[in-house]
Amino acid sequence: MFHEHTHNDSNCFECQVCGRPFQNSSNLKDHYNVHTDERPYKCELCAKAFTQSSSLLTHKRTHVLVKTYKCDICGKLFKDASNFLKHKRLHSQQKPYGCSYCEKAFKRTSDLKDHERVHTGERPYRCRICGKCFTQSSVLTGHMRIHTGEKPFHCNVCGKTFNNSSNFKKHQRTHSVQDIIAKVKMEERFKRATDLKEHLRVHTGERPFVCQVCGKGFTQSSALSSHQRIHTGEKPFQCDVCYKRFNNSSNFSKHKRVHTGERPHNCPLCGKSFQEKRRVKRHLKAVHHILD
Numbered sequence: 001m002f003h004e005h006t007h008n009d010s011n012c013f014e015c016q017v018c019g020r021p022f023q024n025s026s027n028l029k030d031h032y033n034v035h036t037d038e039r040p041y042k043c044e045l046c047a048k049a050f051t052q053s054s055s056l057l058t059h060k061r062t063h064v065l066v067k068t069y070k071c072d073i074c075g076k077l078f079k080d081a082s083n084f085l086k087h088k089r090l091h092s093q094q095k096p097y098g099c100s101y102c103e104k105a106f107k108r109t110s111d112l113k114d115h116e117r118v119h120t121g122e123r124p125y126r127c128r129i130c131g132k133c134f135t136q137s138s139v140l141t142g143h144m145r146i147h148t149g150e151k152p153f154h155c156n157v158c159g160k161t162f163n164n165s166s167n168f169k170k171h172q173r174t175h176s177v178q179d180i181i182a183k184v185k186m187e188e189r190f191k192r193a194t195d196l197k198e199h200l201r202v203h204t205g206e207r208p209f210v211c212q213v214c215g216k217g218f219t220q221s222s223a224l225s226s227h228q229r230i231h232t233g234e235k236p237f238q239c240d241v242c243y244k245r246f247n248n249s250s251n252f253s254k255h256k257r258v259h260t261g262e263r264p265h266n267c268p269l270c271g272k273s274f275q276e277k278r279r280v281k282r283h284l285k286a287v288h289h290i291l292d
Helices: 025-036 053-063 081-091 108-118 135-146 165-172 177-187 193-204 221-232 249-260 277-286
Strands: none
Touching: none
């Protein structure tokens, strides 16, 4: 256990691991969670956990605030301009943060801090089980899975699981493009005869469900029901976070992901996740050069 009341000459509380000073013992206690990876602050809405109470408060805003800044390259949304501008640098070649010890430069201050520890030898992130220390919190998180047995990286092609992203990416390269395309096509097969029947209408042009107001035809009865709400103005789907209303369940489900940050659609090649399925197909074409 760390001794939390180590004072320096300025009457501050100083971290015994990295030397960072704090004005009170409460902030120092929260800070030690960064080194031990303890996450006592849990969000009651999504169960996500954090090392510091301030991080939890920042996270809670994602459930309330609508993200208004949208990246025109990858479609990611942001609630404030500062994080939006930082994100845009990832797509550009701009690297404004230079290393004090060598000529390397970085797009983010966090990457610069991680890099400079290569020169200083500082390893502030300590495993509470075996005592091993690391330069980055993400490396500590990956290391902890050796002790817990957790394997969160799942291959969508063969089902094999891994405890770190590096081994997961190496494994994915063992699958050919043909394997992945075959898997995707298999998942798109129809589970019910009625689904197949409705799908075939896309090819035949048959639209048996007709709107009595405007005469527009549809391949599915559910699509007709959704369309009719345009005429009635009915919006039965309401968001319980921002109270915005929608006339169909599809748009309502997409909207909810703005608040939760959920990305349920994964690229079968690199594992990158997206909020919408159509973005996976766009990503496969643009990044992996796989056409339909």
